Amino acid sequence: MIRTDALPKARGALPYAPDVELPGMLWAVYVTSPHPHAEIRRVDTAGAREVPGVVDVLTAEDLPGLLPREPEPTRPLLATKVTRFVGEPVALVAAENLPAARAGASRVQVDYRVLPAFTDLEREFPHWPTPEEMRSHPQVNAHVHARRGDFDQVAHRADHVHRERYQTAMVAQVPLEPHACLARVQGDDWYVLTTTQAPFGIREDLADKLGLPQEKVRVEGTWVGGGFGGKNEALLEPHALLLSRRTGRPVRIALTFQEEFLFSRTTQPAIFWMESCLKDGKLVARRTRLLLDTGASLPGRDFALGYSLGFTLGPYRLESFELEGYALRTHRPPFGPHRAPLAPQCTFASEGHLDSLARDRGEDPVEFRLRHVWRPGDRTALGQPVGPFAAEAGLRRARETARAWKASAPPGHGVGVALGFWSTGTGAGGEARLTLSPEGLVLLQGEREIGNGSIWQGLPEVVAATLGVPPAIVSVRYGDTAHAPFDSGVWGSRTTAALGYAVAKAAEGLRRELERRAPGSGPVSFTARDGALTVAREGRSYPATDLMTPEERAEGGLRVEAKHYGKNEGTLEEGLVLEGEMFPYSDLIASVHVAEVSVDRETGAVKVLRYAAFQDAGKVVNPPGYRGQVEGAIVMGLGTALTEEGLLDPEGHLANPGLLDYRIPTLSDPPPELTIVALEGSLGSGVWGSKGVGEPPIIPVPAAVANAVADATGARVTVLPLTPERVSQALRGGARDPGGGRR
Amino acid sequence: MTGEPPLTLRVNGEERTVPEVAADTRLLDLLRWRLGLKGTKEGCRTGGCGACTVLVNGESVLSCLTLAREMERQEVTTVEGLTGTPEAEAVQQAFAEAGAVQCGYCTPGFVLALVSLRREHGASPPDLPTLANELGGNLCRCTGYYAIVRALADLLGVPVTSELPKSTFTVEPGGSP
Numbered sequence: 037m038i039r040t041d042a043l044p045k046a047r048g049a050l051p052y053a054p055d056v057e058l059p060g061m062l063w064a065v066y067v068t069s070p071h072p073h074a075e076i077r078r079v080d081t082a083g084a085r086e087v088p089g090v091v092d093v094l095t096a097e098d099l100p101g102l103l104p105r106e107p108e109p110t111r112p113l114l115a116t117k118v119t120r121f122v123g124e125p126v127a128l129v130a131a132e133n134l135p136a137a138r139a140g141a142s143r144v145q146v147d148y149r150v151l152p153a154f155t156d157l158e159r160e161f162p163h164w165p166t167p168e169e170m171r172s173h174p175q176v177n178a179h180v181h182a183r184r185g186d187f188d189q190v191a192h193r194a195d196h197v198h199r200e201r202y203q204t205a206m207v208a209q210v211p212l213e214p215h216a217c218l219a220r221v222q223g224d225d226w227y228v229l230t231t232t233q234a235p236f237g238i239r240e241d242l243a244d245k246l247g248l249p250q251e252k253v254r255v256e257g258t259w260v261g262g263g264f265g266g267k268n269e270a271l272l273e274p275h276a277l278l279l280s281r282r283t284g285r286p287v288r289i290a291l292t293f294q295e296e297f298l299f300s301r302t303t304q305p306a307i308f309w310m311e312s313c314l315k316d317g318k319l320v321a322r323r324t325r326l327l328l329d330t331g332a333s334l335p336g337r338d339f340a341l342g343y344s345l346g347f348t349l350g351p352y353r354l355e356s357f358e359l360e361g362y363a364l365r366t367h368r369p370p371f372g373p374h375r376a377p378l379a380p381q382c383t384f385a386s387e388g389h390l391d392s393l394a395r396d397r398g399e400d401p402v403e404f405r406l407r408h409v410w411r412p413g414d415r416t417a418l419g420q421p422v423g424p425f426a427a428e429a430g431l432r433r434a435r436e437t438a439r440a441w442k443a444s445a446p447p448g449h450g451v452g453v454a455l456g457f458w459s460t461g462t463g464a465g466g467e468a469r470l471t472l473s474p475e476g477l478v479l480l481q482g483e484r485e486i487g488n489g490s491i492w493q494g495l496p497e498v499v500a501a502t503l504g505v506p507p508a509i510v511s512v513r514y515g516d517t518a519h520a521p522f523d524s525g526v527w528g529s530r531t532t533a534a535l536g537y538a539v540a541k542a543a544e545g546l547r548r549e550l551e552r553r554a555p556g557s558g559p560v561s562f563t564a565r566d567g568a569l570t571v572a573r574e575g576r577s578y579p580a581t582d583l584m585t586p587e588e589r590a591e592g593g594l595r596v597e598a599k600h601y602g603k604n605e606g607t608l609e610e611g612l613v614l615e616g617e618m619f620p621y622s623d624l625i626a627s628v629h630v631a632e633v634s635v636d637r638e639t640g641a642v643k644v645l646r647y648a649a650f651q652d653a654g655k656v657v658n659p660p661g662y663r664g665q666v667e668g669a670i671v672m673g674l675g676t677a678l679t680e681e682g683l684l685d686p687e688g689h690l691a692n693p694g695l696l697d698y699r700i701p702t703l704s705d706p707p708p709e710l711t712i713v714a715l716e717g718s719l720g721s722g723v724w725g726s727k728g729v730g731e732p733p734i735i736p737v738p739a740a741v742a743n744a745v746a747d748a749t750g751a752r753v754t755v756l757p758l759t760p761e762r763v764s765q766a767l768r769g770g771a772r773d774p775g776g777g778r779r
Numbered sequence: 780m781t782g783e784p785p786l787t788l789r790v791n792g793e794e795r796t797v798p799e800v801a802a803d804t805r806l807l808d809l810l811r812w813r814l815g816l817k818g819t820k821e822g823c824r825t826g827g828c829g830a831c832t833v834l835v836n837g838e839s840v841l842s843c844l845t846l847a848r849e850m851e852r853q854e855v856t857t858v859e860g861l862t863g864t865p866e867a868e869a870v871q872q873a874f875a876e877a878g879a880v881q882c883g884y885c886t887p888g889f890v891l892a893l894v895s896l897r898r899e900h901g902a903s904p905p906d907l908p909t910l911a912n913e914l915g916g917n918l919c920r921c922t923g924y925y926a927i928v929r930a931l932a933d934l935l936g937v938p939v940t941s942e943l944p945k946s947t948f949t950v951e952p953g954g955s956p
Contacts, residue, residue: 038875038876039875039878039880041880041883042874042875042878042880042883043871043872043875043880045880045882045883045886045887046870046871046874046875046880046883046886046887046890047818047858047859047862047871047887048817048818048819048820048857048858048859048862048886048887049818049862050883051817052820052884054820054821055811055817057812134808134812135801135803210920211882211884211920212820212822212823212828212830212882212884212885212918212919212920213820213822213882213884214821214822259882259883260882261820261882261883261884262881262882262884262920262921264920290821292824293822293823293824293825293827424955426954426955429953429954429955430954433953486882487881487882487883487921488881488921489881652954653950653954654954656950659948659950660878662948662950663878663946663948664878664881664921664922664926666948667922667923667925667926667946668881668920668921668922668923669923670923671922671923671924671925672920672923694823694825694827695823695825695827695828695918696825696826696827700918700920701923701924702915702916702918702924703911703914703915703917703919703924703927703928703944704911704912704915705924706923706924706925706944707944708941708942708943708944708945709945709946710925710944710945710946710947711946711947712946712947712948712949713948713949713950713951714948714949714950714951715951715952715953715954716950716951716952716953716954717952717953717954717955718954718955
């Protein structure tokens with residue numbers, strides 16, 4: 037079935053956030069810091085105010101009286117006294133039109149005193165630091181240390197200890213639609229129309245940032261031009277709302293692509309020190325030490341480290357392990373979630389390390405994985421029981437494919453395999469409201485379709501299948517957060533799986549209600565006739581709307597509501613020695629990928645020719661949507677693997693904040709041959725036993741490519757992305773990163 | 780903004796006079812904010828993504844890199860003007876059917892670029908590799924391009940050739956050990 041939003045989008049007929057306007061609207065633009073770290077001595081806005089058309093200028097000084105409560109100095113909405121990264125908002129200028137706003141912004145004078153900046157993790161930490169160094173390090177945001185057993189003792193008795201260092205780069209989500217919003221404050225109604233993956237999350241974030249009760253904040257989502265994790269947080273909305281409050285006018289803010297790279301939320305570099313112990317041919321222990329650059333993130337708000345560390349152990353049985361990591365606050369762009377946050381990076385380190393260990397021993401890396409991979413009934417490193425998990429099945433399929441490709445590939449090509457695992461956000465809750473009305477079956481949603489098809493296609497399919505009717509009679513309508521039922525948002529690969537669960541319950545509820553109301557006692561069946569739900573029982577059939585009460589008719593229909601709050605994700609094992617915070621997993625999802633590459637020995641250029649993905653699906657709910665997610669995720673992962681890298685110049689400025697220098701895949705880049713197999717059967721906790729799909733297929737991509745390069749050349753590239761420069765350096769036998777610029 | 784001259788151009792077949800068009804106004808902004816044609820999407824504004832593609836005298840141009848004043852007496856066609864023509868409908872339908880529209884933000888740009896490519900060659904329409912090559916400046920972050928290539932192939936009624944991205948998708952049992 038064709039998605040009903042596809043043609044209107046192709047005709048340019050659907051409005052996105054950058055397209056919306058209101059009469060009397062002001063345009064606001066940011067004045068941002070040109071320095072990674074500087075003291076703000078003075079902000080002079082007089083020149084800006086003289087520009088014809090400028091209506092208002094907002095600086096940190098204006099905030100105290102404006103917010104219902106004092107802003108916290110550690111979490112400034114605008115830079116106060118110091119700037120912490122290039123691109124940090126220092127002021128906003130609102131004007132009657134965009135040229136006036138820009139002219140005004142250029143005339144805001146900020147007197148900075150430049151301070152020493154910490155922007156280069158590698159230079160700051162050439163080695164894993166000692167506990168003493170870190171105890172007094174001013175930039176430590178979070179520290180996690182978890183272990184079972186004594187790694188050093190195991191290493192002492194081991195036959196072999198394999199040690200490597202891996203490093204990953206700054207990458208950005210780069211949806212084609214930049215962030216934009218339009219705010220209008222009228223009395224106690226703080227209303228904002230915005231491009232977001234999570235209207236209710238934005239509402240909570242705004243209430244928190246502005247010190248307002250949630251009821252006063254009303255968020256309405258627009259059609260979203262791609263999210264990929266970057267549209268979960270209130271970014272421009274607080275500023276637009278504050279300017280609207282001050283001016284009494286609607287205020288529009290839209291970011292430029294340069295601003296997207298600088299102060300939307302991106303992934304920053306990480307360094308991994310990996311150690312694995314072998315005893316009698318068996319992997320018995322692993323230690324990961326991770327330094328994670330979390331950019332100019334806010335003190336005490338770190339989820340990334342505790343969530344990602346566990347992925348560096350891989351889904352393998354280990355007798356003992358040690359994980360230690362520091363999240364470091366630096367003067368780089370602030371860190372935020374990006375499609376399976378940090379999992380592609382952790383898996384690049386973990387699966388590259390495993391691959392090189394197996395190859396060093398002369399063992400087939402897939403066989404090595406099969407000897408150690410978790411099977412249902414095992415326990416994860418953190419001590420949770422392993423539930424349904426198709427990693428072994430995926431590895432067997434990958435082994436078959438890798439052998440066939442190896443046999444048919446021309447000499448010089450390499451074939452690599454990588455196994456990624458993930459745990460999705462299916463534990464986060466959602467509520468559904470399904471209405472039987474004269475217009476058909478209508479679902480009311482807070483979040484708009486963001487592109488993956490989960491809201492617009494997945495949810496109607498769940499309703500339709502539950503009732504046994506075609507999806508065409510189910511439609512989705514949108515409401516703002518004051519009207520739509522709560523949902524956690526379109527993130528964490530959760531929407532079809534988890535919100536779909538609530539939607540299925542609502543459809544079941546409707547079925548039961550109609551069965552109760554239909555005259556007679558035989559079995560009830562449903563069909564669609566002229567776009568309307570029709571009920572049949574004992575040879576009689578009539579429109580379902582005939583069963584509505586007069587009150588329901590007056591109120592627009594028969595409304596059924598249902599909630600689904602996922603299972604608790606379990607607890608970490610007792611006896612695990614843990615400092616800091618780590619998080620248990622929900623459903624475990626495997627992605628096993630195979631890549632065939634050619635490597636140009638002269639230039640170091642890598643070409644991916646064949647690619648296969650064996651995905652642990654549980655159950656596929658929306659096949660075209662599933663396919664689209666896997667195709668898109670793999671190509672995005674190839675960008676992370678081969679070309680995408682935010683580079684800093686020596687002064688700490690991002691050197692390539694735009695599409696001409698930060699290279700995302702184009703039409704000529706994807707592998708010409710891609711095989712996707714969704715393996716059903718290891719059921720997850722989503723509707724019908726489904727597992728999430730948005731994130732899992734990006735996870736093993738960089739590792740699969742690097743492992744294929746190692747197979748082709750014998751050289752292991754341990755730094756992302758695998759640029760021609762790094763690959764040719766590795767081919768010449770250089771063990772260290774040649775640097776492709778500083779990260 | 781006062782004192783700037785007006786601009787007269789043809790947009791989607793209609794003559795339009797826009798008062799006070801500044802010398803640095805981009806065609807993209809003129810179309811979106813002075814003429815209300817929001818189907819032309821604003822992406823990177825630096826010529827790197829193709830989302831703002833429009834036709835000028837039938838040829839595709841990036842409206843973010845084109846100065847509005849250069850359009851004096853020129854014929855500009857946006858997605859709104861092209862929609863409803865058989866050539867645009869064919870492209871739009873092919874994209875929709877192939878699953879090539881996810882977030883949809885890049886789609887109008889692809890549609891305009893494609894229509895122009897297919898028109899340019901008149902009698903001998905470009906083949907699939909040529910089309911794919913010419914679309915290198917139109918970026919899509921959602922689909923990984925597989926569905927877009929499927930749409931192009933469907934449009935031409937040909938199979939996807941060996942060097943272009945093509946995928947197979949199967950749902951199989953066997954996911955339990």
